[in-house]
Amino acid sequence: xxxxxxxxxxxxxxxxxxxxxxxxxxxxxxxxxxxxxxxxxxxxxxxxxxxxxxxxxxxxxxxxxxxxxxxxxxxxxxxxxxxxxxxxxxxxxxxxxxxxxxxxxxxxxxxxxxxxxxxxxxxxxxxxxxxxxxxxxxxxxxxxxxxxxxxxxxxxxxxxxxxxxxxxxxxxxxxxxxxxxxxxxxxxxxxxxxxxxxxxxxxxxxxxxxxxxxxxxxxxxxxxxxxxxxxxxxxxxxxxxxxxxxxxxxxxxxxxxxxxxxxxxxxxxxxxxxxxxxxxxxxxxxxxxxxxxxxxxxxxxxxxxxxxxxxxxxxxxxxxxxxxxxxxxxxxxxxxxxxxxxxxxxxxxxxxxxxxxxxxxxxxxxxxxxxxxxxxxxxxxxxxxxxxxxxxxxxxxxxxxxxxxxxxxxxxxxxxxxxxxxxxxxxxxxxxxxxxxxxxxxxxxxxxxxxxxxxxxxxxxxxxxxxxxxxxxxxxxxxxxxxxxxxxxxxxxxxxxxxxxxxxxxxxxxxxxxxxxxxxxxxxxxxxxxxxxxxxxxxxxxxxxxxxxxxxxxx
RNA sequence: GCGCCCGUAGCUCAGUGGAUAGAGCGCCGGACUACGAAUCCGUAGGCCGCAAGUUCGAAUCUUGCCGGGCGCACCA
Numbered sequence: 001x002x003x004x005x006x007x008x009x010x011x012x013x014x015x016x017x018x019x020x021x022x023x024x025x026x027x028x029x030x031x032x033x034x035x036x037x038x039x040x041x042x043x044x045x046x047x048x049x050x051x052x053x054x055x056x057x058x059x060x061x062x063x064x065x066x067x068x069x070x071x072x073x074x075x076x077x078x079x080x081x082x083x084x085x086x087x088x089x090x091x092x093x094x095x096x097x098x099x100x101x102x103x104x105x106x107x108x109x110x111x112x113x114x115x116x117x118x119x120x121x122x123x124x125x126x127x128x129x130x131x132x133x134x135x136x137x138x139x140x141x142x143x144x145x146x147x148x149x150x151x152x153x154x155x156x157x158x159x160x161x162x163x164x165x166x167x168x169x170x171x172x173x174x175x176x177x178x179x180x181x182x183x184x185x186x187x188x189x190x191x192x193x194x195x196x197x198x199x200x201x202x203x204x205x206x207x208x209x210x211x212x213x214x215x216x217x218x219x220x221x222x223x224x225x226x227x228x229x230x231x232x233x234x235x236x237x238x239x240x241x242x243x244x245x246x247x248x249x250x251x252x253x254x255x256x257x258x259x260x261x262x263x264x265x266x267x268x269x270x271x272x273x274x275x276x277x278x279x280x281x282x283x284x285x286x287x288x289x290x291x292x293x294x295x296x297x298x299x300x301x302x303x304x305x306x307x308x309x310x311x312x313x314x315x316x317x318x319x320x321x322x323x324x325x326x327x328x329x330x331x332x333x334x335x336x337x338x339x340x341x342x343x344x345x346x347x348x349x350x351x352x353x354x355x356x357x358x359x360x361x362x363x364x365x366x367x368x369x370x371x372x373x374x375x376x377x378x379x380x381x382x383x384x385x386x387x388x389x390x391x392x393x394x395x396x397x398x399x400x401x402x403x404x405x406x407x408x409x410x411x412x413x414x415x416x417x418x419x420x421x422x423x424x425x426x427x428x429x430x431x432x433x434x435x436x437x438x439x440x441x442x443x444x445x446x447x448x449x450x451x452x453x454x455x456x457x458x459x460x461x462x463x464x465x466x467x468x469x470x471x472x473x474x475x476x477x478x479x480x481x482x483x484x485x486x487x488x489x490x491x492x493x494x495x496x497x498x499x500x501x502x503x504x505x506x507x508x509x510x511x512x513x514x515x516x517x518x519x520x521x522x523x524x525x526x527x528x529x530x531x532x533x534x535x536x537x538x539x540x541x542x543x544x545x546x547x548x549x550x551x552x553x554x555x
Numbered sequence: 556g557c558g559c560c561c562g563u564a565g566c567u568c569a570g571u572g573g574a575u576a577g578a579g580c581g582c583c584g585g586a587c588u589a590c591g592a593a594u595c596c597g598u599a600g601g602c603c604g605c606a607a608g609u610u611c612g613a614a615u616c617u618u619g620c621c622g623g624g625c626g627c628a629c630c631a
Contacts, residue, residue: 033573046573049611059611084574085611130631170631289629300558300627307629314631342559343626366560368624409579410568413560415624417567422580426593429580437593448590488571500569503578514586514595533590555593 002032012069021065025054041089048086059086094473098464100480104535105459109542112483117158121329124150126336128165131241132176137370140391144407146336147253151546152490161256169261177233183208247392252400252548261317273320282354297350319351339366365493367412373419398423401549405432408495438506442537443553445518457527466528471512479539502543509536
């Protein structure tokens, strides 16, 4: 609708200038907006206000000329009015809004698809937690966000993949191995204290017991320490990573590629990146370490890539990692990080600039923490003591649908309160049920229609003119907004727009449903209303699918 | 001290430079002898942190203050 009217406006402007009604000026971008006030029509433009200055004319006079040139815009306009300082308010023919209903039902799950990405490859990297312990609730939020962003990007025309970067090369893996060995020795009565800054979570004791029970580990406690640590860290890392995969799977999050940091280092990718930076004169030795000249690209200080003890920093492999992503053909990168890493963004962007990559091709989405509550009371969590509620526990308790939806009800950079009791409730307090219930109601009506012997109408040929209520036109308009909303969510990397939209659509349908009957009206009206209900159901289902949330037939 | 994010209804938060700023929760009062009351309807509640600036027009953009969070490693 917007597109059609925009085209008519552009044509009208051209004619006005060609005929001399308006002076020849550069045409501003035409924008259409939805006025808040119903009496201001369904769409409005500020075009005349923008033209007034270059034309040196009164904006209302410009608006008058535009309205005359526009006519009825190919039949979609009921009327156009000039209002306030020079807005043009458009009242659209109701039937023009209804035209979206058969379109939705013809396209089904593809309604709203776009070609924005033009098939370009996009990579969404998320969670990427060290395999040193199970995922917790905060990881779940990042996982939901990343998974849905990948789905959104795919929906608007990118060839999007999801990736998990396994930080298996740093010294935290050795710490993991040592932690496991301490627990193993303790279980044999060593009586030693558990060291500071090691992984003391309860899961480590269970792992240690499993570790010792395996025949190939029989002599591990008598091995040279270094060898034992290697063995223990490799084994524990693999076990924990397996658990992470299981947990993400149960959460409905599919990861296309699991990318190992260690493999990157072993393949010499870090050295290759260093070579490129060296050629550009962007690496230098100082104070015993190797530095990247990040200040040359806007970072506030230069950054160490190789420490004085010869070890690489995390930053070093991250440079190589992101270079590798582009080398694999990805044109658009999305990284999802905890908000506490925000200071790291300029550094990585600087590195990309140093490698002649466009920093704007990388978007970093920062995700804030989750405050876990139970019945309004904060659930105590301490990562240091290894006491935290895992993602698995939350998913087991409230279900993946509920957890995913609630994780996406806030902008990522805002903190999120997650109440376990609310997430379990089957009432309007719980937004996911509110939306799913609306879908169920549509299905229920269709089922009832079948039972009552009412034939489902063919959306393509049904007469929709009986849909004359303001609520019905409003619902059709809302359904027509879906493609634009999806596009906005994808472009801005903001999946919460989808949850908000679905909540609004569900609410509009619930209201309509309570005020009017779909069935048992006269046959033409029932048929038209069934088409409307089917379209609402289709969009609810499609939107929920984008979120990876089920759209149940019955609840 | 420097940097990033955030200040919108009692609470949690939406809000693409547009007209009289919205939703959910909470409070109070209502609605099923026809399609699911897991729902709906109504009332109340606001110097959009403060102040300048840009603009025909600012919750939105710029600057400065105030308040909160998070960073500022040869950790990840």
